[in-house]
Amino acid sequence: INTQVVFDADCNILDVVSKWPGSTHDARILNKSGMQQLFDRNIVPPGCHLLGHKGYPQRRWLLTPFPRPQPGAQQNYNRAHRCTRSVVERGIDQWKRRFHVLHGEIRQTPQKASNIIMAC
Template identity: 30%
Template sequence: MMRSSTMLVDDPTQNIMAVCDFEMRFTSIVAGWLGSAHDTRIFRDTLVKYADRFPHPPIGGYYLVDSGYPNCDGYLAPYKGQKYHVPKFRQGLPPNGKKTFNFAHSSLGNVIERSFGVWKMKWRILQKMTSYPPEKQARIIIACMALHNCIRESNLRDLEFDKCDRDENYMPRNSQPLPTGHVSNIVVGDDATMKATREAIADGLMVDQV
């Protein structure tokens, strides 16, 4: 799962891009961009600048990405402009395929939302780094993510990780909701292959509801 998060470290803010696995471990982090930088710009730059180091998805696989990213080869984004209401899903009311897909996408995407929440709660320095220059702030962000992974991979008990493990719906206080229906001034067309993949998944989800 890939998403961006704006760090309220000062004015200007920082926009970071992170990838995590379903074990809540961060597998990639790009920090140091101004908060005004669009997710798509950071994404495109990363794939070019760190092409040999970025953990690209395997052939035939893909990352789930939020609506700030393009729906392109290896990166599966939700449908834009298809908001859904959780209570209606819980009542079993049949929505359309696009809304059903977005609901499933968001449900799986909660793992990175919770990962960010645990990470931000654990390291108070992330809440206020005004005394440090931007370059040092970026290094602090990366270091805290490395420590997050060390704790996750250790055998030590951790309160927030334990809560997440016991309840898949638990959301730490500092979690940021995944964007839905995001509209940007950067127009990026959907990749034909991933568009077809998304439609096939959406159709399959609707068949499962019948």
């Protein structure tokens, strides 16, 4: 199961999408998510942004790293992006520590695995 999780700066979970096969590209999950709709419909206040890893497409509200950064500003941006995105990694680690079932493979049907992830 490919799971998309959105955290705020305090590691609080804001959104979880957990229903797509593991082979589904992150961009497709984002395109079908309620989070994209909130931003595209301007429901989220101006000035709010999400950070995404390199598997996500660049959007005006979704900040991703430069694939081949030029020295200077782009490298600095990528460094700051990496440091800021560490909040997500910390949030995922906390989530997995709290719910040990998330540590490894969930040996259930895809639907049941999705339900387990969402329940956590």
